[in-house]
Amino acid sequence: MAVIATALFVVLTAMVFEHGTALIDRDMILSLRTEATPLLTGFLLAVTYTSGKLAIPVLLIFAIVLYRRGDARAAAYYIGACISAELLNAILKHLIYRVRPHGVSPLLTSAGGFSYPSADAMLAVVIFGLGALLLTCSMRSAALRLGAVGAAALFVIAAAIARVYLGAHWPADVLGGVLAGVACSAFWLGALWRSPEAAVSSP
DSSP: OHHHHHHHHHHHHHHHHTTTTHHHHHHHHHHHHTTOOHHHHHHHHHHHHHHHTTHHHHHHHHHHHHHHTTOHHHHHHHHHHHHHHHHHHHHHHHHHOOOOOOSSSOOOSOOOSOOSSOHHHHHIIIIIIIHHHHHHTTOSOHHHHHHHHHHHHHHHHHHHHHHHHTTSSOHHHHHHHHHHHHHHHHHHHHHHHHSHHHHHHOO
8 A cells, every 4th residue: 555655646746746737736726616615615624724733632642542542552653653744744845845826716724835745635644544543443343443434534535625625735735645644654554563563462
């Protein structure tokens, strides 16, 4: 999964760097904005607030729950994934230096710095997606696990859509953020499952 997501991210990044997504990015923003309603705007503002302002509190809660459940190693790997995702995003933004959309749709939320890849989308995958996956690994009910991970996936999708709808990102930005988040999460999850402690504790 990490290899596939990384390969797709590299291809998309090359297209963005060569302005290969400019036309479809603009068309998708305009198409999405035709569906604008006050109710939808309010909902997506709440989503983007959760994925941005509440990301750190959620990270800490997930890490504490993992630790108190007796899985300090998973908590440490989870924190490592979140920190590395934040650092990687900052590096990628300054390497690609893509400007945010201006004059295409109204900017309805605060946004600064470079645009690609979307930090909100990338960190939503790692903080909420990976966090939900780790927290549900020990659940006996397959339906409950599927429901929790499915809810996290829907939130990531909503967070990605929100950044475009609210005028903070191009569509390619959020797709790149999701791909980078999946790659980062899969790398850390694989490292966790391959660790000597995991091998010893496995049945």
